[in-house]
Amino acid sequence: MSYVDEVLAAVKMKNAHEPEFLQAVTEVLESIRAVVDANEEKYRKVALLERLVEPDRIITFRVPWTDDKGEVHVQRGYRVQFNNAIGPYKGGLRFHPSVYQGILKFLGFEQVFKNALTTLPIGGGKGGSDFDPHGKSDAEVMRFCQAFMTELYKYVGADIDVPAGDIGVGGREVGYLFGQYKRITNSYEGMLTGKGLTFGGSLIRTQATGYGLLYHTEEILRLNGQKLEGATCVVSGAGNVAIYAIEKAQQLGAKVVTCSDSTGWIYDPDGIDVAVLKEVKEVMRARLTEYKAARPNAEYHEGKGVWTVKCDYAFPCATQNELDIEDAKALAANGCKGVFEGANMPTTLEATTYIQKNGMLFTPGKASNAGGVATSALEMSQNSERLSWSAEEVDAKLKSIMYGIADTIASAAERYGMKGNYVAGANIAGFEKVAEAMIAQGVY
Ligand code: NDP
Ligand code: 2IT
Numbered sequence: 001m002s003y004v005d006e007v008l009a010a011v012k013m014k015n016a017h018e019p020e021f022l023q024a025v026t027e028v029l030e031s032i033r034a035v036v037d038a039n040e041e042k043y044r045k046v047a048l049l050e051r052l053v054e055p056d057r058i059i060t061f062r063v064p065w066t067d068d069k070g071e072v073h074v075q076r077g078y079r080v081q082f083n084n085a086i087g088p089y090k091g092g093l094r095f096h097p098s099v100y101q102g103i104l105k106f107l108g109f110e111q112v113f114k115n116a117l118t119t120l121p122i123g124g125g126k127g128g129s130d131f132d133p134h135g136k137s138d139a140e141v142m143r144f145c146q147a148f149m150t151e152l153y154k155y156v157g158a159d160i161d162v163p164a165g166d167i168g169v170g171g172r173e174v175g176y177l178f179g180q181y182k183r184i185t186n187s188y189e190g191m192l193t194g195k196g197l198t199f200g201g202s203l204i205r206t207q208a209t210g211y212g213l214l215y216h217t218e219e220i221l222r223l224n225g226q227k228l229e230g231a232t233c234v235v236s237g238a239g240n241v242a243i244y245a246i247e248k249a250q251q252l253g254a255k256v257v258t259c260s261d262s263t264g265w266i267y268d269p270d271g272i273d274v275a276v277l278k279e280v281k282e283v284m285r286a287r288l289t290e291y292k293a294a295r296p297n298a299e300y301h302e303g304k305g306v307w308t309v310k311c312d313y314a315f316p317c318a319t320q321n322e323l324d325i326e327d328a329k330a331l332a333a334n335g336c337k338g339v340f341e342g343a344n345m346p347t348t349l350e351a352t353t354y355i356q357k358n359g360m361l362f363t364p365g366k367a368s369n370a371g372g373v374a375t376s377a378l379e380m381s382q383n384s385e386r387l388s389w390s391a392e393e394v395d396a397k398l399k400s401i402m403y404g405i406a407d408t409i410a411s412a413a414e415r416y417g418m419k420g421n422y423v424a425g426a427n428i429a430g431f432e433k434v435a436e437a438m439i440a441q442g443v444y
Helices: 003-014 019-031 033-038 040-045 048-052 101-117 138-155 171-185 205-223 240-251 274-283 289-294 325-333 349-357 371-384 391-415 422-440
Strands: 057-066 072-083 089-095 124-129 161-164 232-235 258-260 264-267 299-302 313-315 338-340 361-363
Touching (some): 033 040, 040 048, 048 422, 057 101, 072 138, 101 371, 205 313, 205 391, 371 391
Antiparallel strands (some): 264 299
16 A cells, blocks of 8 residues: 555544544645655655644643623633644634534644745644634623633743634734733733734734735736636635635726625625625624625625636635535536635535636645735744834735745646646645655654
8 A cells, every 4th residue: 555545544544533634634645645655765764644644732621701691601722733843833713613623633734734835934733712703792702812812821932833813713802812811921922923013913914815815816827828807706705814805806907796604695796895895794793784785786695605606716715615516516617717715625625626627727725825824924023023014015025925835836736747736736845845844853
């Protein structure tokens, strides 16, 4: 049996109850087969793959918090410190009722390769809780964040592990988490990113994942003789990534006609009004029915449906496995020419294969959504030198990193005879860097 198949079989046996983690590992190991085969002896000798698929450690803890009525609730908190071969653990915190160890292991594993692709010195980690921020008051969210950090502070630090936001964790939550860390440790350090601009945050971090996704797309389209200008696009999600992806797509001359949240979706034939969307989601924290109320020409539909809308390019920006084989077929039937992942693993393995086989461009989240964590690393640099850079400077660095990632994954795929297979290109390029660092540092 090949080394990849042996390790995959063991991973499947040991993690049978974590389907998302198995999905992420399967995608990576399958696509680095050629590299592993060419270096089998070297990698086997140090059990490289076995170490790569096992997190350095997983911390889980109890998070008790009190609601506004005085009732006490208990949530689970986690931090998965996956791999620090190339820098301190780095990756977001997710607060969502679906969070369990398997989701955070998949996200932490993806983060290792994504962070390697940024070219910046950051390892991979992820954390979060099954806490649901929907419908909670600010005071409840604050008490939850304080309780969460009261345990997490023991394991994080500017040179150890630097969390940030993800689903359900934005500027408000990062602020409360940072405040509690500072209070408990009596120190002021950049141990979190996505901070407010008055206390060490970086300009452009809020926009970075969405903007970065579009810079990346621009470059991939350029390599393939296509362009965004004049294109019709569909976006899913209505959170941090989706909002700034829509904003940048429109700045680059595309028309975005959809967005969605966990209860329904919007089709706006005139193009999504980003100012209205920001008001509904960032200020009111309301449902998309409020968007429809403000834009009578738009349609609101319950449930899922974004991928049935005719488009040139599609950007899944909500959550994992939101684009399945039926959705991929609908996109193909409607003439869609490319899918660029803003979320982490939003496309199922089956849908990814279908998209690639049907001549559409496809880039995986670990490459196309890396702008968020890259800008987090720029925030860490600014914190370390106790300076802050202008928006223009950060945006220029973000753009150059995203163009660079597009070029890197394109050339890695070509090097192994898989031109245009950006999934393979991203996994190979990320893996090569992490593997070299792990081998150089000895068995641990
Ligand atoms: P937000 O919490 O800001 O927004 C998430 C959006 O997706 C919301 O519109 C939410 O709807 C919707 N959503 C979440 N879960 C589901 C679900 N199970 N079914 C349907 N819709 C859902 O998160 P982000 O925008 O930050 O994250 C979106 C994706 O991008 C995630 O996969 C995340 O891991 C990834 N990502 C985020 C980065 C960042 O910097 N924030 C960086 C790189 C990747 P509702 O409001 O109804 O819950
Ligand atoms: O998935 C991701 O890359 C993020 N949620 C951002 C992580 C970060 O540390 O900025």
